[in-house]
Amino acid sequence: MMHPRYAVLELLFTGPVEPIPTDRVPLTVAFEHESGRTRLVPGFWDGGDRYLARFTPEHEGRWTWATISDVDELSGVAGIIDVGGPVMGEHGPVRVAGTFHFAHDDGTPFRPVGATVYNWLHQPHGRFVETVASLVDAGFNKLRFLVFPQAGGYVEHFPELLPFARGSDGRYDISRPVIEFFRRLDDAVVLLQSRGIQADVLIFNAYDNGRFGLEGLTEAEDAAYLRYLAARLSAFPNVWWSLCNEFDILDRPTERWDAAGELLAAIDPHQHLRSIHNWVRFYNHNQPWVTHASIQLGQATEDFGRASLFRDAYLKPIVFDEIKYEGDIPERWGRLTGQELVHQFWIATVSGCYASHGESFALGGGSLHIVEGGRLTGQSPARLGFLRGLLDNVNGVGLDPIDNWWDAGFVAGIPRGIYFQYLGRSAPETWTFRLPQDGMGIELRAGDRFQVDVIDTWNMTVETVETIFELTDVDKNEAFAAGTNPVMLPAGEALALRIRRVS
């Protein structure tokens, strides 16, 4: 029987019941593909005498495997797996593509339109499931959530299920993960995968506030947890790693985060995306372990010309994983209108970047959607789903700012292919056809013909302009279609233009 490419293969072994010290991996499974490629997959304890190793093959054909372990019972087991084509719709883990963008392992582009529910894992089952259903309805394709539970402002529900057993001294015993906790985490990731949502896993937690004591683990304990988590979750294709949300809230030396990130890069056999997210002090995202910059800066997507600067600085994909939230609470980070939040997503888009959504309307119970989830009630999610649909229809890896040095028109696109120009929250009455030259090698030519769609970003309509625009005047920096009339626009609306080359 063939195992599908990109499907999780789980191998079960029987081993010692007594804990294996946390500085030792219980077993490693060496996989070798018929091409000679090898992959070392760490196994992990799954309670009692159960040990698992999970592997997701990215290549079709025959794989042989054998275990390596200090423990006799777990050593020297071997087998063969024949891998065939993927299950329909499965494209494999998301990777960086085209420097600034993302694509699945099979090359299918992925454009994150993310959501945020920090304490999702720790909610009652009904709310947990309802959250996902609501995200799917809206069209979100990524979710940021915490492994460790949250405490502090707006947190009203606290879990009893915690990740580690406590020793006789009352401290967490990292060598004894609570299997029920981690199986719940497995299920959460699998549920998201089944609904087409990437799991952006927040590994460490800056919001413990002393309640659970999980921010008080030593660096060695953190490392042991990280090894366990990576061994357990790495095989799930939809995993993204985020070391921490607002890492700089915690009073830790930056070197500790660097070391954790480098460890993660070293031990993850499936090499998922890796990032870390800031509060007010930025992390050095130029470090090799960081695959993409996950940024918070309130103002960066409020106006044109800002967000793309981080592309220049980091030469990696930029994801604004917090751009303030749609809501009505007093705190200034939680009271965007739906219009403002949608505007920021469009700014991020024409800056060649990505963003995440969050909702912070005061709920009856005193909590917020970004904390506990449930059904989304804001006005932005439908508009973000609409935006995602437009992005999914782009033929190419992603939109890059065109002529960003000059900043002429806030246009992003694929040179000589497709362009998006966002006109802001209050469009003018007319728009005269003009395209900037990219200046990086692919030049517009006289005679190129374009069709223009007027996109109402709020009312979610797309209207194609009847005129075909043919380039007549093409210079080093810009191109025009002389003799065409200005496009009449519904002035004052939040509009974008999609400009497609048709011949």
Added chain:
Amino acid sequence: MMHPRYAVLELLFTGPVEPIPTDRVPLTVAFEHESGRTRLVPGFWDGGDRYLARFTPEHEGRWTWATISDVDELSGVAGIIDVGGPVMGEHGPVRVAGTFHFAHDDGTPFRPVGATVYNWLHQPHGRFVETVASLVDAGFNKLRFLVFPQAGGYVEHFPELLPFARGSDGRYDISRPVIEFFRRLDDAVVLLQSRGIQADVLIFNAYDNGRFGLEGLTEAEDAAYLRYLAARLSAFPNVWWSLCNEFDILDRPTERWDAAGELLAAIDPHQHLRSIHNWVRFYNHNQPWVTHASIQLGQATEDFGRASLFRDAYLKPIVFDEIKYEGDIPERWGRLTGQELVHQFWIATVSGCYASHGESFALGGGSLHIVEGGRLTGQSPARLGFLRGLLDNVNGVGLDPIDNWWDAGFVAGIPRGIYFQYLGRSAPETWTFRLPQDGMGIELRAGDRFQVDVIDTWNMTVETVETIFELTDVDKNEAFAAGTNPVMLPAGEALALRIRRVS
């Protein structure tokens, strides 16, 4: 007799006339201060049998020194220097201070207001001297210029004096620097020092365009030149190193630039500031050898809220060493109005960054001031000198954006000390007193009292508002002075406000 602190000490030795291979340093002088501090200073060949070592002591007291060399004649020479207080007005080399700013070695703040004359070194003497006089008149305190001569567009004057002798094969012989060339370079740096101008030395040249062949040196030859240049110039207190202007014009792997930067950091005994400047592809300024980011991005200083993002990304001083030029040539990088250029300097200032000026009016001879210098004729220099005067009067290391996460008021300053708010090129009729909270530890308090100056950035006036503004309403993010009238402004002018705490 005492040698002044921060003054160049030059030691002369007699050695072999035949070239010493370029992979060997002819001699090193080991300096040891009475405190135990040591400094290894490379010597260099200065023609014939002359070998020099130059050292600028940063500490008062007794220094002993001794030479180390493979060459017998240059080995084992020793001496003593007693160093006293500096000559009046001499503050030592400029260093990074307060993460984002600069100060001389003695702690005196330095706020770069830079000028750019690429081919200055290679001009006839009259023009060479006139250029400096004009820069001094305008108030510039830094000059970017090339060591190697420039060719290409707008270059009308080509030097005969080149940096290296040619071997019998017609190739440059890097082991034989042309001493007359490098003495001219010494004199240029000293002239700038005597006029209070930092010498921002562009070490390699992306504008050779094949004319001189100096862009065709091998990596080993480049390294030999770099060692010679560093040995020769390092002792001059006013040196800044810039590896290249628009480095990415040259088709070289980034690793070659990384290696050159790391070499420079390793061999410069006086540890001057080090940077590299880009055209359209950014360098990774997070690397340790880079002391400050030297950036070109046309749009970054055109509007509020952009430039400061590079501070977040690099956590180093940001200098926009090209923001387009004041001029009237057809190319879009060379036709800013004076108003536009001054506006960009003010944007850089309230973004907590620095910028450089350049002038590109078409000159009679077909060249530009940014190429050959001469007398400045634009409208911006006087306004930049005015700005520099304001910056020089700030008591503190430099201006940092206040509450940059929120981007409320485009205010930079020193929390609870002094604030600058730039109102843009067309001020409103009134301004109501308001200050943002920094949120990083130093909080405004009710009862704090402020005086406000209205600065006309173009007409170069400063008018103090009579009212004393006393804070009444101070919340987490902002502070107000209830009961005070709005400040009446000359609407439409390019204004800034300086808000000083007086008690």
